[in-house]
Amino acid sequence: MLKIQKILLLYIVITAVVLDIAINKQSGIQLMYSYMRNYTGLDPLGPEDVLRSGNGIIFLETSNRTELPSLILCAIESAARVYHDRPIVFFLKELSEINSVKDERITRRRYPTLSAFRNIYFFPLKPEEIFKDTPLLHWYQNINPKQEPYLVNNYANGCRLALIWKYGGIYMDTDMISIQPIAHFNFLTAQSPELSNNAVFGLSSHHYFTWNAMEDFAENYNGSLWGNQGPHLFTRVLEKFCNISNYEGVEDVICGDISYLHPQSYYPFSFGSWRKYYETWDEFPSFNDSYALHIWNKMNEEHNTMVPGSKTLIEHLYQKHCPTTYETLARNENIYI
Structure with a gap:
């Protein structure tokens, strides 16, 4: 029987x-x-199982928080919808160890707007494991947190490189709302014609660019200079391989096996124009030339949020690209349990 x-x-x-x-x-x-x-x-799957195909979408939370704001939930939900056939993996620094199916299910249930998506996975961020066998391990073991004004940011900058080196796939910042899938496999993104950005990029595992970036990160580390281990790092390394200053129209630049994407792909609004997302519009932009939208939350010192019924662009984006999160907020229900 x-x-x-x-x-x-x-x-x-x-x-x-x-x-x-x-x-x-x-x-x-x-x-x-x-x-x-x-x-x-x-037993539950570890990140090496979920990401072994090299096509995962990776998010990070390197602060101590586990109660996540709605923008992060929207970013993850939108990615899960756009990339419905790919694993969406969220690494959190403060997440408890996951040792069983029950542990994993309990973790997912803490985020009601994400719990129904079967392609979303939560795992703890383990720096010693992530940085092992990379140029970043020595840096991590020797930094002095008291002398690091941007420790959380640089920690995130290092982790994204090591994870993509190890697993391959796409890394995205948690203030990036996905709107359509990207067809490129190896790609970097331009914030402006002269400056690359590491808020989103996609590379195969053990790609030469990632290793060069980790070496530069460790050799030229300056934790007191904002962006030195992020956008400026990517720009420095990319300039070793190709000319990144010229775009014609919205066409991308091809650099070896890397596509260097036009700013419209992910940064249709520059960081100085971030407030446009929180303004009302007579007619919303289509963003037809964009794969995702960087909301520039780092600039949002006023702590603006999406307000249901405000008729702002950010509300429109929530409604269209992360409707579960939007509807939960509109009903004034909890987004964290």
Whole structure:
């Protein structure tokens, strides 16, 4: 009888996977992970399992918070919708160790707007493991937090490089709202014609650019200079391989096997124009030339937020690209449990 039950369960799982592949066009291996996680008692998947295909979308939270603002939830939800056939992995510094299926489920349930997405995964951020076998381990082990005015930011700058070096895929800042999938595999982004930015980039695992960037990070580290380990680092390294100063129209620049994307791709508004997202518009921009929108939350010292009913551009973006988060806020329900 028990053998029959096991066979029946396996048949149900396989049938469900096949149906979901047909309906949702998701990859079979990713869906199998989801069903195994939801319907069996197997141990939880680690990041090396979820990200082993090299096509994951990676987010980081390097501060001590676990109660996340709605913009972060919107960023993750929008990515999960746009990249529905790819794993969305969120690493949090303060996340407790995940040792069982129950632990993982409990973590996801703390974020009601994300818990229904089977392609979203939460994992603790473990710096010693992330920086192992990279030029960044010595830096991490020897920094003095008391002498680091931008420690959280530089910690995040290092982690994103090491994670993409190890796993490959796309890294995104948590104030990036995805609006359409990007077709490029290896890409960097221009903030302006003269300046690259590391808020979003995609590279294969063990790519030469990532290793060069980690070496430059460690060799030319200056923790007191804002952006030295971020946008300026990417610009320095990219300039070693190609000319990044010229764009014609909104065409991208091809540099070896890397596409260097026009600022419109992710930064249609410059950092000095970040308030436009919180203004009302007679007609909302289409952003047809953008894959995602950098909201520039670092500039938002006024702590502006999305307000339901405000008719602002940011409200429009929430409604369109992270509707679960928007509807939860509009009903005045909790976004964190």
